[in-house]
Amino acid sequence: VQINTCGAMERSIRERVPPLLTDLYQFTMAYAYWRTGRHQEPAVFELFFRDNPFGGGFSLFAGLHDCLLFLRSFRLTDQDVEFLRSVLPPDTDPAFFQFLRGLDCSGVTLRSVPEGTVVFARVPLMEVSGPLAVVQLLETSLLCLVNYASLVCSNAARFRLAAGPKRKLLEMGLRRAQGPDGGLTASRYTYIGGFDFSSNVQAGFLFGIPVAGTMAHSYITSFTSLEEVWPQVSMLDSDKDRDGWLSRVCELLGAEPGKISEGELASFLSYAIAYPQNFLPVIDSYSVACSGLLNFCAVALALCELGYRPVGVRLDSGDLCRQSVDVHRVFRLCSEHFSISAFDSLIIVGTNNITEQSMAELNKKENAIDVVGVGTHLVTCTQQPSLGCVYKLVEVRGKPKMKISEDPEKSTVPGRKAVYRLVDAEGHPFLDLVCLAAESPPEVGGSLNCYPLRCDDSCISVIPAHVACLRQDVFTRGQVRTARGCSKVEMSRPVAVS
Amino acid sequence: VQINTCGAMERSIRERVPPLLTDLYQFTMAYAYWRTGRHQEPAVFELFFRDNPFGGGFSLFAGLHDCLLFLRSFRLTDQDVEFLRSVLPPDTDPAFFQFLRGLDCSGVTLRSVPEGTVVFARVPLMEVSGPLAVVQLLETSLLCLVNYASLVCSNAARFRLAAGPKRKLLEMGLRRAQGPDGGLTASRYTYIGGFDFSSNVQAGFLFGIPVAGTMAHSYITSFTSLEEVWPQVSMLDSDKDRDGWLSRVCELLGAEPGKISEGELASFLSYAIAYPQNFLPVIDSYSVACSGLLNFCAVALALCELGYRPVGVRLDSGDLCRQSVDVHRVFRLCSEHFSISAFDSLIIVGTNNITEQSMAELNKKENAIDVVGVGTHLVTCTQQPSLGCVYKLVEVRGKPKMKISEDPEKSTVPGRKAVYRLVDAEGHPFLDLVCLAAESPPEVGGSLNCYPLRCDDSCISVIPAHVACLRQDVFTRGQVRTARGCSKVEMSRPVAVS
Structure with missing residues (x-):
């Protein structure tokens, strides 16, 4: 000891x-x-x-x-x-x-x-x-x-x-x-019990536990329009413009550009400007299939084009297994279609009221979830x-x-x-x-x-x-x-x- | 605020x-x-x-x-x-x-x-x-x-x-x-939620919450014989000796003196010497009917004889309702038989893994429990x-x-x-x-x-x-x-x- x-x-x-x-x-x-x-x-x-x-x-x-x-x-x-x-x-x-x-x-x-x-x-x-x-x-x-x-x-x-x-x-x-104190104790001893990271910054500070986290939905919903993104051009001032990437993604996936949330796109762009090497947004603030995934792909492709490596996405609601499979398929489609191999190693984080049972089911149901975030049922030991x-x-x-x-x-x-x-x-x-x-x-x-x-x-x-x-x-x-x-x-x- | x-x-x-x-x-x-x-x-x-x-x-x-x-x-x-x-x-x-x-x-x-x-x-x-x-x-x-x-x-x-x-x-x-900190928060807010006391001393110190508690089983089991009681005579040096009270209680209740734990009696006596005005022992360390209740009555009667008022007993295992009724009946018997009215106002504390359901059942089943102690299911909100x-x-x-x-x-x-x-x-x-x-x-x-x-x-x-x-x-x-x-x-x- x-x-x-x-x-x-x-x-x-x-x-x-x-x-x-x-x-x-x-x-x-x-x-x-x-x-x-x-x-x-x-x-x-x-x-x-x-x-x-x-x-x-x-x-x-x-x-x-x-x-x-x-x-x-x-x-x-x-x-x-x-x-x-x-x-x-x-x-x-x-x-x-x-x-x-x-x-x-x-x-x-x-x-x-x-x-x-x-x-x-x-x-x-x-x-x-x-x-x-x-x-x-x-x-x-x-x-x-x-x-x-x-x-x-x-x-x-x-x-x-x-x-x-x-x-x-x-x-x-x-x-x-x-x-x-309950929260701090939980972070400390779940790490000893086999977890890899904690979201708890103080646990990192006091005990050296690796910390992780990117954004909440509030970050996404705080944006309304592309005018809120600043600097406006630094990242996208390349041969392919922003709308170009989004249009190409929509075309590839047969998606309707009209259903895409402009605020979400603005938030992703803004986050990518702040974290070009650590881009991992939550993509279910409006609709994964109709908005979040498309916006992610557009911004991530633009990042790749500029020489950065986007990290992945987080899913926080709905059927995580099914969605992760869909998201993974889209990543592979983009990788092949745009010849961007970085899309093969994007990760998918799943967080949504995970229990020990739903964790065990991940080994039975088809899914592409690489990282699982667990809160309530872990720390309260429901x-x-x-x-x-x-x-x-x-x-x-x-x-x-x-x-x-x-x-x-x-x-x-x-x-x-x-x-x-x-x-x-x-x-x-x-x-x-x-x-x-x-x-x-x-x-x-x-x-x-x-x-x-x-x-x-x-x-x-x-x-x-x-x-x-x-x-x-x-x-x-x-x-x-x-x-x-x-x-x-x-x-x-x-x-x-x- | x-x-x-x-x-x-x-x-x-x-x-x-x-x-x-x-x-x-x-x-x-x-x-x-x-x-x-x-x-x-x-x-x-x-x-x-x-x-x-x-x-x-x-x-x-x-x-x-x-x-x-x-x-x-x-x-x-x-x-x-x-x-x-x-x-x-x-x-x-x-x-x-x-x-x-x-x-x-x-x-x-x-x-x-x-x-x-x-x-x-x-x-x-x-x-x-x-x-x-x-x-x-x-x-x-x-x-x-x-x-x-x-x-x-x-x-x-x-x-x-x-x-x-x-x-x-x-x-x-x-x-x-x-x-x-979880424990302190629990003490504080269960008081706001309608509890009367807490066992948590720090909650009393910080927030002025009334605190309560007398003894654990370890206090009882730490005693083996009456030789461990000191001073040996101060309380019982009266016209009725200690064994006199115990014999009279056994006789009244038809109990076998041979089944009574001497260590338990010693612990009760010792506690009564320390707290003549606050005598409330836990009586189920060995057997409520064959030992704990008899020892309590003997010591409490001796206290009454000396002009003190014993407070009551705590039950911490078994069927609390049934036992409380039995205990209450014995209190009334003693009160009548020995003409000691203080036995009419003795209280019974029940503590044994109480849930909201078992608390509600107290209103349906016959019982004589005056105070209920709740721990696990209250603070963990099971x-x-x-x-x-x-x-x-x-x-x-x-x-x-x-x-x-x-x-x-x-x-x-x-x-x-x-x-x-x-x-x-x-x-x-x-x-x-x-x-x-x-x-x-x-x-x-x-x-x-x-x-x-x-x-x-x-x-x-x-x-x-x-x-x-x-x-x-x-x-x-x-x-x-x-x-x-x-x-x-x-x-x-x-x-x-x-």
Whole structure:
């Protein structure tokens, strides 16, 4: 785990996750622990989720980086403590507030699965150990930082698996996310989950994610006539005039020049003047077939004639597959008819409420879409908008702890655990083994009996060719650590285990 | 609209919504407008949503406060501009970056529906006017700030309507929200939507929202034996000893003392010592009937005997309705048998994956739940996790603008509008009228023909008893304004129009 030590990042996490951004009951419990003298007892919590998200077979784990920044900067200010004093009962012992003022994570150790790892339900992903009152206080913030990051990262991986390896994927969900920070988290973790670009400029600025985007419909509709294009001639002052290209395209395609939007043509020309090397307009503001595609071809041909390479088009409504096939056919016609080979490599971007299902259909239906932009369904995780990670106490003063509950699936497995990833002779991980930390680790080449979760009494026997610790000590007594000692398990892109 | 002028709030919005937290295409378009000399042209955008969320009949509008802070602090730093220089094509005119460096919202005017207003699909909620390039740049941020705030506020209102007016509602979704800011936004706007408390301490600190919470299961399970309770005697040093109360409760209820968890009893005692006036434990860590309820009654009776008033219990698993009835019956039994009237006013809090549907069922099934805590389904808006507000250009240089699109429902209504809320003689709003800004306003007492949206050609005739402007100028040329001039329309709590 690499921690960016830039002060701005650390300040940002302090602003985003101040110690008060937690459930009140963490503080009421802290006082009750303190009051009975148990606040310093060594305790162990585990963070895990109970079901793989989206009805699938895996999740990606994400959010660790922010958790480390949070732990490192966890400290209550005088102002925080004064607010807590106003919220807790008036008879709360004043010495408790002094205790709060001095709290930090210098006694806390975090053992965690690495960022971006493929993980499964009920496996303890993080183990947080330290003084009971402190590790209790961390619950809500750690859950908040891991839950959505892992969920959206997993969702991105599912979109990536559905899209196949070749198609480029653009995340563009900022406007539909849960506010600014939700949007930024989405951009960051969908990139880890397998997306290629984000529309989010701040994500590029902070995390170096490649950013992409050209224009919205408003740019197109803001133009009315060719008189708004300036400079009027610079690009088209060649042997073939502007109307010449448009007429020739219309003639080739048997289209009616009268149906073409002059405003759209003006907007394309204007954009091409600004971005002669990056011309990729959205072509469905009026009608793809009757206006947008014709205008694009005319302007793109003029650009080619001047020695530039137009990039492609974006489709944002209607049947994207059918339209992309039509558009691609027109590109090939133009390429052949006008002998302009640049038209063979024009790309088509599709964006229109894409879901995981519609992404998967792109592999079944004929289409010519090269890049897919996904917003709403990616960042809100429509299919299952929360991961449901929980944070459960498993040990205090060396004694295992368990919750039973009225719902059997809410019961916890007591005791501190070790988690191993077993790998077969071909190098494929095939099983994550959860056992008590006190048990000896599985032996390479030895036969091992295990009980798959939720399969009642059935026992399977396996022989691992390689064994890796799934978790690493990433934060020890107040210090962020780099991975060492334990075998490294790193997977920044998902393997196909859906 | 009241703007908190506290510098920390403004700094916070700058941190949360820096000008780069937007889609790249806003900047690419800005350059193209600038390049063709159109960046200063007066333009008007409208913000609206196309469908009422959750298949319902209304939405609440929210997020305005953050939008105003954002507009007021909108300014690019040198660092922002340098990053944009690295992202835009190398042949971008350097003078454009000087233009960006000088940008602010001093030329922008925002006309908006007030925070918390009941609103409907396709009604323009915000009108943003100003220089074309600037109002274009604001799109993503305004959508991001309004979309989730309005969605979660509307969701809260639906939970409130489902719960009925008497039941108290607690928001507790921080750990399941889209990261820290998503959680904070949820706490803030679910309160506006009709919730009574939040578990989120920072929401209490920043916005004065009442906070609530007592303990998690981990507090209970951290205890093993009565030896961990300290001080051992302070509370129970009375004529009736601790075991006396527990035995008497078991006897009254015919329960087996052997099934009672000693750790749970220890945790309750310990909590009661810390919070003698605020005793409200969660009672399902092991078994409500065989342990939690018995331990609660014993400790609560001891508290009553010492002159304190226990508050109640929380149920967090299983069939909440059935259990609450059983618990309530036991409270009444104890009240009668031990002549302790405080047991008549104990409250029962229910929390267990509550949905809008399960909330509505509370009104149909017998139960004794006084307070309901809602997390996941409230903050993630499971039923529809995005509102889908859009921001569309409707006018440039006084000329109406329109998008047609391949999807008919994506077409826009051109021209700058006025929006009136028509009210009947009883004071009930009955129709929101959208007309062109240039048209004369509807006359009170006069008959008016209107065409309900999506009802094709059907025309209805109405006579308003009162007419109010639905929107107000809240930000004029760089300045936040307080409401005046236009009739005020304020509804901080929803009316029943579902």
